[in-house]
Amino acid sequence: MHSKPFVLGICAANSGSGKTYVIEKLIPKLKKKGYSVSAIKHAHHNFDIDKPGKDSFRIRESGAKQTLIFNHERAALITESKEKNFNLENVLRQINEPTDIILVEGLKNMQIPKIEVFRKQVSKIQLFMNDANIIGVISDEDVKYNIPSFSFNDLDKISEFVIKLIKK
Numbered sequence: 179m180h181s182k183p184f185v186l187g188i189c190a191a192n193s194g195s196g197k198t199y200v201i202e203k204l205i206p207k208l209k210k211k212g213y214s215v216s217a218i219k220h221a222h223h224n225f226d227i228d229k230p231g232k233d234s235f236r237i238r239e240s241g242a243k244q245t246l247i248f249n250h251e252r253a254a255l256i257t258e259s260k261e262k263n264f265n266l267e268n269v270l271r272q273i274n275e276p277t278d279i280i281l282v283e284g285l286k287n288m289q290i291p292k293i294e295v296f297r298k299q300v301s302k303i304q305l306f307m308n309d310a311n312i313i314g315v316i317s318d319e320d321v322k323y324n325i326p327s328f329s330f331n332d333l334d335k336i337s338e339f340v341i342k343l344i345k346k
Contacts (some may be wrong), residue, residue, distance in 0.1 A: 186291055196297060234247045332343070
């Protein structure tokens with residue numbers, strides 16, 4: 179377990195490129211190798227993780243700054259910000275369990291190391307051409323890139339690349 183987790187973005191130019199797919203396949207591979215993995219999902223729209231009418235929803239709606247929902251196997255913390263000041267740095271502090279890596283889905287403009295998911299039929303542009311923070315590309319095209327590149331379904335090689343990043 180590392181004292182400070184490696185933070186890695188999984189980004190794409192467009193929604194529907196397969197970022198979630200890559201993350202959900204990468205997590206078990208990293209866990210199988212003994213790494214602890216956390217994830218942050220950025221949402222562009224308002225969202226609720228609770229259902230209207232439920233007690234925790236009603237408590238949050240009444241004005242609670244933080245609402246923690248838990249049972250013996252799961253907990254979820256909802257934090258409200260009237261100042262609208264949530265950013266990656268703020269939410270990274272909320273991950274309080276020791277972890278080796280935090281995978282961040284989305285946030286393509288953040289200044290963190292990122293792997294771009296590029297799908298020919300979905301992606302309108304290749305982000306890595308103008309973003310030095312993109313250190314790898316996952317693609318459904320057989321193209322040589324000037325940075326490490328991986329086939330969309332070659333999760334073994336992708337996980338090996340990520341493990342090398344964690345070990346640095």
